[in-house]
Amino acid sequence: MAVGVVAVLGSLALGRPLVLFEWGELEQVVVWQLRLPRLLLGVVAGACLGTAGLLLQESLRNPLAVPELLGVSSGAAAAVGTCVAFGVAVPFAPLTPALAGAAVGGGLTLLAVRGATGPAAVLLIGAAVGSACQAVLLAATAVADSREQGVLVRYLLGSLTGTTWRTLAPVAAGLVLVVPAVVLVLPRVRVLRLGDDEALSAGLRPGRARLAVLGVASLLVAAVVGPAGPVAWVGFFAPRLAAWLGRPSVPVTALAGAVVVVVADLVARTALYPVELPVGGLTALAAVAVGLLVRRRA
Secondary structure (H helix, E strand, O other), X not given: OHHHHHHHHHHHHOOOOOXXXXXXXXXXXXXXXXXHHHHHHHXXXXXXXHXXXXXXXXXXXXXXXXXXXXXXXXXXXXXXXXXXXXOOOOOOOOHHHHHHXXXXXXXXXXXXXXXXXXXXXXXXXXXXXXXXXXXXXXXXXXXXXXXXXHHHHHHHXXXXXXXXXXXXXXXHHHHHHHHHHHHHHHXXXXXXXXXXXXXXHOOOOHHHHXXXXXHHHHHHHHHHHHHHOOOOOHHHHHHHHHHHOOOOOHHHHHHHHHHHHHHHHHHHHHOEXXXXXXXXXXXXXXXXXXXXXXXXXX
């Protein structure tokens, strides 16, 4: 909690101008119009991605079942990137194309893994679907106008640059659907965590239940991938951090994911100022470090 408070204060105060000892008109504009919307998007993005990772891992009983390895994040990013590259006007963009892409990517993975044996096979198939979605996004970037290529490359890496209050409007609309959906699907996740035999004995069909969980995870990812890009591996990192704290629940995982993204964005914005680093690159490095630490302890 203390880390989160420090990260929030740092996100609002640090940078140019430095909002510590002065509070003039310029500082007010910078904080309220630039830094606060960016902070809120980082909080929501981390919370949604962390929760999506936890739901997928618990329902599939696989600690590596994260949006990046199931085609969900890459599918959402491919759909948004394709619409931008070809100038396709979609109602309620970027939420609508991101949701459709996440559903298609995750659905393709579920269809492809039927009959697969073992978690390794599931992850390999999911990685293949994710790679195919990435190829679609790279192809769209290659044929895009030169003015759009820089935007797409930064989007592909995950970035909160340019966030405004208008950016948060589709995110707020997505949250209206996300929060009740997570509450409704949680009982199914708790049963799926016990195994398919226990789920059947409890009157739950595992296949349909996992589809419902995938749909909610897709909605969680789509709500934030549209404006923030595919911020990598938060769905892996946040549940690990919550488990390390001894509280692997949805609220704690969401808070952990929010802190991870806010801290990563603060470092990305200030470390090499005025150059901004990609937030997704920093979260991916953090996930690698955590993975190596967990492997060494195992």
